Amino acid sequence: MLDPRIPFKNRYLAGVLAFLFPGAGHVYQGRYFKGILCGVCVLVTFFYGMALGNWSVVYWKKDPTNFLNPYYAQVFVGLPALPSLVQARRYESRTNINEMSISAPINAPFHGTLRMHDRTVGLADGVVTGRIELKPGARPAEGRVVQGTFTGHLDKKEITIKLGGIPTLGKAVSADPDREIEVDVVDSSDPPQAIGRLRGDFPRSFLDRFESPPDERYYLDLHGKLGKFHELAMTFTMIAGLLNILVILDAVEGPAYGYGDGAEEERKAAAPGSADKAAKAVPPAQPPPAEAAKT
């Protein structure tokens, strides 16, 4: 029986809102204290778990060998977890493969290695850190060829090198925060000749990374770096989802044990039937013994 003191309004709509956004169902019903309390607790637990797992522990990926998929619990957080389903489709799409062209200019931090074929230009092999700028080839006949520069440091020495040729890029959609890229180092001649190879990573865009499934290599790398904290991060996100199941049920059916202010017990005690019950519970008075009456 629903407590009349609780304003349920349309409780099924409240349940849907509670699923979509933790606490929203209660706020819709005017139960602000519980809405804010549950919303903050569930969302903080969920996002803290995601941060602890380097934002790579919430994703949907079918694993036929394991029916215990963490996403079955994480999905109950609602809108914060639902993008995983969209990202899973994008990840499995036929167009999500290693690419040999760029559709938009790239201007991003870069970290990687330089390998020179031609040592006469005065550049040695080594680790480079800096900024990479690439844009699609200017002339229509160039097709997939790119043009650009790398500016940064090679063994603490500042360098600027020209880039060109056909690049190789890793998949666009993946949980790995870094996207692989390989491109030729070219000289200033026309047409430019490859004199070396630049290989490394630049940051993947947020929309391609958020709640995307990880590649096997990145998953093993992440597990190796985080250790037991990977499982802990996943546990936080799963517990957030499971807690939101309780919140949804509370929005639809109300509190499991009642209002909790003791008024229910008082109401039961004051009810008309309770006085008769109390009288029946008291044993009837016993008649005085016969000897006492004779004396």
Added chain:
Amino acid sequence: MESFALLADSSHASWYLLPLALTVSLVYSATRFEYPPQILRRSARLFFTILISMGALFAVLFLLSWNL
């Protein structure tokens, strides 16, 4: 990536039990009652129950693993 790995390395995993126990206590108690003071009272009781129970379990496991 490196900052999270360092954060994880710098603290023992058991400390993460505290905020987890707190959120579980609060949300579970909030779904049992409606009256805010009762929610807070019961969640405090549940929080300490969880901590004491987990502490006892840790103590038992520690003793069982002594000298292993």
